Amino acid sequence: MTPEPHWQILLNSALVNNFVLAWFLGICPFLGVSNKVGTASRMGAAVTFVMLVTALATWGINMLLDTVGAPYLRLIAFIAVIASTVQLVEMFIKKTSPALFKALGIFLPLITTNCAILGLALLQTNKGYDLGRAIIFALGSGLGFTLALVLMAGVRERLELADMPDLVKGTAASLAVAGILSVAFMGFAGLGS
């Protein structure tokens, strides 16, 4: 059983198995904050950042739980870690860079309940990645999330101007667009082999 090479993990997590379009993780922010390209890219940056920190933290937690022999506490520990990570990141950014805080501020609390973050922690554990691979995986997933969000926002900015029946406007239209994006991303399959 040879471990996956790093470039393969990066490519797979960002494109082939895109978190939003193939794994359906982080659909809520995907539908919620994807109406402007500007906000979408900032949200993507915030999520990527939190993902990197979470990958690091959950990797440590996993080591700890494995040594203690308490795998059943994993879920609770992950939730606690993610919630406190988001808090810490928020406080840290507020202290060090008020400008960045202004840009990301409102998104940070939303990230706690973003299933993409918990999903990342769980997948990383299931796949048994070491620290280096976990970081690469988090980076790829974050980039993929950002890419999906920005693409979606681009389409939706145009849709605003389109003349659609009232019935279709809103969630139904966004979901159909997401479906088309997902079909487009299927073209990336096979890249990693």
Add this chain to the structure above:
Amino acid sequence: MSAPSPALAMTRTLVGAGVVCGFLIVVAYELTAPIIQENRIEARQAAVFEVLPGAVATATFQLQADGSLQAVPDETTAGDLVFAGYDAQGGLVGAALEAQGMGYQDTIRLIYGYSFDKDAIIGIKVLESRETPGLGTRVETDPVYQANFDALDVSLDAAGQALANPIEAVGAGKKQHPWQVDCITGATISSKAIANMLGTSAAKWMPAIAARPEALARPEGAHVQ
């Protein structure tokens, strides 16, 4: 009853909830752990029987750092494992091994059976895959592709350290030698991926087990269905 101070109330709530939750989780874990483990062993055994026709009992062995094989309990999951299959008389039918690698969409995990008599791979079963339904999944159903693994040659070279002929994926219908794998048109990447996985795994394992079936002799208390 006077109202407790807020700090005390908070601590009380959190500690109380923590204790109750911890208790619930541990109870659930203790109750289900043996059942889950049994399910896992059964699933693995069923897979071994499928890739080693004729086997009715299994035992689990672990490859040690010095190259020797040691019998380990069936619930072992870590390390380099090989599953031996035995017939009703206790004779060795063959060895089953797990392999994994990148497919079209995601990692494919499979188990394959090796027969000492034929010195060949005699069956594969995909354990986990997220290949495209109807296209990539044909590696599991296509009878022509499956026929590749009726007897896929993995014999060793004279030195016994490497495969005499590495497993090779070829275009559909181009198979000429017993070590070649015919790919499926329309599922080229998936079928190639499986051939590559088998190649890598066999190259590692065959030198360790092929020459000494006696190392996999049936231990006392092998798992019988």
Add this chain to the structure above:
Amino acid sequence: MSSSSPPTTTDEFIKGLWRENPVFVQVLGMCPTLAVTNSAVNAVAMGLATTFVLVMSNLAISAIRRFVPKQVRIVTYILLIATFVTVVDYAIAAISLPLHKALGAFISLIVVNCIILGRAEAFAGKNPILPSLADGLGMGIGFTGALLTLGVVREVLGMGTLFGVALFPAAFQPWVIMVLPAGGFFTLSAWMLVFNALRRRQRALSEPA
């Protein structure tokens, strides 16, 4: 609530099924809705698991609502929800390993399903046990129903089967796209349209212009 009579327990149950359906009306819990509905069996299993967690957490939270200080309420809720999810996770693995594999990480992800924390915060934290139970059960069944509508469409079109039973003659060419991720988006989008149209008609009928 001042002029109309207070809602009965039955009302609390009914509202989750249609009027406040968590998926089609509140647009909550989208991740599992899309991810595990590629077959009807998966959809039902996921729905039932979520219903169990929803009912248990609603019950527990409603029972302790008077003792939980406001500052630590969310933490306590999440702790309870995570506990029930862990229990469900182990239960499913014990019942059927293949099912556990098919649902994968999405069982654990029930924790961050907004429906559950949403009901805890909006309902169970403020109401007695019986209505909370009804609320959880109604929302859970509404969620399961929504998942099932998606799962049935996707399985029938994408594989030509329903609950694993073949429906069409062998000549049927399944629409593979329906069981792929893209099919999930398309099916949900189509159902949203149907429900929007139905609700609009209902409104038009009840309020004569």
